[in-house]
């Protein structure tokens with residue numbers, strides 16, 4: 001996979017197909033998070049279908065579990081299951097491809113869906129790594145709206161306290177949640193100062209949909225010792241098509257035929273532009 | 276009278292086992308003292324995690340540890356553990372199937388006069404309603420120790436409730452009949468079957484002695500495994516008796532009484548009376564005063580049995 005940016009548009013297309021086929025899904029957050037997932041799974045983490053029993057594998061928890069369609073697309077691309085199977089069966093009666101991550105599926109460590117769990121769970125994983133002096137790293141991705149959950153800050157506190165430098169949390173800072181702008185729903189800024197005050201090393205990624213910028217940020221996190229790292233990925237909700245970008249109502253919306261046509265055309269145009 | 280509370284028995288087993296099993300981890304939420312875990316924390320600091328007053332974090336961190344091969348025991352007051360971190364228990368422990376043992380300390384009305392914020396009279400109902408969550412209320416320190424040893428043998432989540440105060444021994448040291456997930460039959464009779472859990476087992480056994488004096492024979496069952504409930508033991512006891520009494524330190528709904536009633540109604544219909552705490556904040560007092568007030572003592576249980584046997 002040389003051109004991961006081009007590849008991201010291929011996967012975006014799969015996500016949209018999945019959502020149309022399953023008649024539901026959290027499309028906006030899928031589009032903002034997918035570059036983060038691609039960077040982690042294709043450039044950073046040592047996770048593959050072959051090493052899922054290896055105690056030294058890196059650990060990942062998708063705390064914003066509603067972005068499961070993007071997660072499925074990336075896991076399928078990594079070979080954990082078949083892309084055709086997940087697109088054909090997502091959300092259907094009796095399907096194993098549930099609308100939130102489930103660890104009965106290969107590649108998935110923890111069940112999520114209720115926001116505010118991923119970071120504290122990852123702290124347990126990171127503590128276990130320290131106890132066993134293993135050098136795996138632990139990653140989680142949270143939404144920015146998710147940060148209103150108190151449990152996130154219990155985790156922020158504990159990770160700072162225990163100086164978990166094997167832990168890296170990512171915020172998909174797309175500035176939108178269901179009801180609209182995060183700043184209107186519950187004022188956020190400055191996340192940088194908030195996390196720093198909890199003892200974290202904060203890496204502010206200007207374009208959180210740039211795989212190169214994300215990759216550099218994860219490298220910096222890896223090199224940071226004595227404290228956990230936070231990657232504040234400034235993303236665009238709905239990233240990839242002007243139909244969806246920065247529109248709150250696309251948090252969960254199934255594209256109409258008309259919209260899908262435009263979305264696929266936009267993906268194709270951007271894909272072409274980067275090769 | 277025994278002076279060792281069940282929580283201390285847990286600590287003693289874990290301190291013994293951790294010598295050879297370095298994956299055992301104890302977690303507390305500013306609760307190591309009340310959990311009797313201070314000796315463990317002092318002697319095995321590398322196997323102890325303090326999370327501060329953050330019960331949600333306590334449970335999620337435990338799940339993460341378990342997912343990476345550790346055997347976490349998270350001890351926190353039952354009132355907070357079973358309600359504040361209920362969702363973490365549901366999603367991160369039960370649903371994700373992680374090997375976490377949740378230890379609800381100072382359970383039921385142990386905290387006496389501290390009031391309803393500190394009582395956990397809903398924990399059996401709440402925890403039992405979660406698929407893949409097991410619920411245990413051991414009756415004395417010896418059974419508690421057996422239970423912990425058995426829980427170390429499997430890799431599934433469980434919720435365990437123990438009280439704050441030492442309770443009289445039900446069993447004798449070195450002679451504890453115990454089979455995992457099987458109730459212990461303490462005595463057998465043909466008039467009434469008394470099925471109890473946790474701190475209510477001992478008064479139920481004492482009630483059977485009072486009943487004997489009145490020529491009423493009682494079966495007494497220690498149903499420490501509230502979930503999975505030992506249905507066979509319930510059915511057998513109910514079939515052999517005229518009526519059934521359940522006794523528990525819990526609200527009237529969704530606890531041992533509800534579960535036993537379901538089984539009896541479906542399998543061998545008989546009258547079942549549930550002796551419980553009221554559906555209200557309990558009266559102020561020490562736990563003994565409160566139990567006495569609501570008839571949750573040997574005499575109260577025996578009186579209820581006499582009344583019941585007379586009317587069947």
Ligand SMILES: Cc1ncc(C[n+]2csc(CCOP(=O)(O)OP(=O)(O)O)c2C)c(N)n1
Pocket residue numbers: 026028029030032064066113114115116142143144145146147172174176177178237251
């Ligand atoms: C505890 C909990 N409360 C509410 C929800 C419902 N919910 C799903 S997504 C969402 C909005 C999330 O916004 P954000 O974290 O910003 O995610 P993103 O924008 O990346 O989709 C809400 C409220 C939930 N899944 N979990």
Ligand SMILES: [Mg+2]
Pocket residue numbers: 143144145172173174175176177
């Ligand atoms: Mg958002």
